[in-house]
Amino acid sequence: MTGRLRVAVIGGGRNCEHEVSLASAASAYAALDRDRYQPVALTIGRDGGWLVDGRAADLLAAIAVLRGCDVVLPLVHGVRGEDGSLAALCEFAGVPYVGSGVGAGALGMDKWATKLVAASVGVATAPGYLVSGADEPGRPWTGPVVVKPVRAGSSHGVALVADRAALSPAVAAALRPGDRVLVEQVVAGREIDIAVLGSPAGPPVVSPALEIAVDGVFDYAAKYGGGAEFRVPARLPGYRRRELAEQAVAVYQALGCAGVARVDFFLTADGWVFNEVNTAPGLTEQSQVPRMFAAAGLGYSQLLDRMIVTALAGPGDRW
Numbered sequence: 001m002t003g004r005l006r007v008a009v010i011g012g013g014r015n016c017e018h019e020v021s022l023a024s025a026a027s028a029y030a031a032l033d034r035d036r037y038q039p040v041a042l043t044i045g046r047d048g049g050w051l052v053d054g055r056a057a058d059l060l061a062a063i064a065v066l067r068g069c070d071v072v073l074p075l076v077h078g079v080r081g082e083d084g085s086l087a088a089l090c091e092f093a094g095v096p097y098v099g100s101g102v103g104a105g106a107l108g109m110d111k112w113a114t115k116l117v118a119a120s121v122g123v124a125t126a127p128g129y130l131v132s133g134a135d136e137p138g139r140p141w142t143g144p145v146v147v148k149p150v151r152a153g154s155s156h157g158v159a160l161v162a163d164r165a166a167l168s169p170a171v172a173a174a175l176r177p178g179d180r181v182l183v184e185q186v187v188a189g190r191e192i193d194i195a196v197l198g199s200p201a202g203p204p205v206v207s208p209a210l211e212i213a214v215d216g217v218f219d220y221a222a223k224y225g226g227g228a229e230f231r232v233p234a235r236l237p238g239y240r241r242r243e244l245a246e247q248a249v250a251v252y253q254a255l256g257c258a259g260v261a262r263v264d265f266f267l268t269a270d271g272w273v274f275n276e277v278n279t280a281p282g283l284t285e286q287s288q289v290p291r292m293f294a295a296a297g298l299g300y301s302q303l304l305d306r307m308i309v310t311a312l313a314g315p316g317d318r319w
Contacts, residue, residue, distance in 0.1 A: 004038040006069040007308065008095075010076055010086060012044040012051075016156050016177065017078035020282060024075040027284040031301045037308070040069060044076060063093050071308055072097040075283055079151055079177075082280030083109035098311040099259035100279040107255050108279035111150050111182050114255065118274040121254045123247045125274045126266075128184030131171055143185065147171055150180040160186070187275075189268035192234050194244055195281070195289045196252040197260045197306065200313035204252060206245040207292035208233035230288060232295045240267065247272055255279075258314060259307055262289050 011025020012018055029039045043051040050062040066072060072095050074086040084105035090097040107113050115125045141164040149157040157177055159170040174181040195207040211234035248263040257279055264275040281289045285300045293303050
């Protein structure tokens with residue numbers, strides 16, 4: 001077969017989401033249409049070293065492989081990946097890539113920054129405050145809170161704190177991945193996510209919504225251990241679906257996202273409350289975003305194809 005596009009599929013990463021990223025990359029690599037694409041597997045090890053099709057390579061060799069590809073599909077979740085790091089590498093290498101650019105990746109990875117951006121476009125967020133370094137939270141206790149690292153994915157370090165005495169240990173644990181922690185009031189409502197996919201021509205496309213049913217907080221164990229039930233499409237009245245789509249697109253565009261992003265909300269008695277955005281969501285066939293688009297009739301391989309076509313048709317510079 002000739003005329004196929006070479007696609008560099010990057011997985012792994014030097015962070016706590018290494019295994020999740022490997023799963024996304026392996027799934028996408030296997031699902032790419034071989035009549036259209038010739039995938040090339042690149043893996044970033046836990047130590048930061050590179051593998052190209054299973055063989056050790058230094059950074060310069062990896063960049064040379066990237067430059068020999070038509071497009072990059074970066075599937076490294078978390079820091080040194082979706083936070084704009086891989087986008088910057090692709091920009092300097094001069095290779096088109098799937099997903100958000102450097103700025104949107106960095107903003108989307110920072111939960112505090114995304115709250116500020118969402119609020120600036122009129123999207124409600126949970127009341128909360130920032131804890132930096134080893135500072136002791138000195139605010140009055142106002143009830144149950146969720147503690148989370150500002151820059152970590154896959155719900156690592158997230159804890160539900162029901163009493164004041166447990167707050168400091170939870171903050172200390174959440175500080176391990178970084179130097180800032182977000183403390184938010186618990187939001188009473190249904191946890192509902194939606195995916196937004198950029199289009200080379202016209203407005204972004206939104207998926208059906210997905211509801212997460214979980215007993216307690218949606219932490220790493222619940223997310224990957226089978227402790228949560230995904231209901232897609234979520235049962236919502238028409239006006240709530242329209243509100244959700246409008247607010248998700250508003251956040252997506254305000255951040256400057258490209259490709260696919262998952263935008264997470266709570267539906268409360270007073271309406272929608274923004275939770276966070278994921279600019280490089282899990283991408284196995286059973287991950288939330290592929291399941292949402294599958295509910296609209298867009299299969300997994302078709303979704304990957306749409307993401308690649310959009311990247312190739314989009315602007316070459318997304319700083």
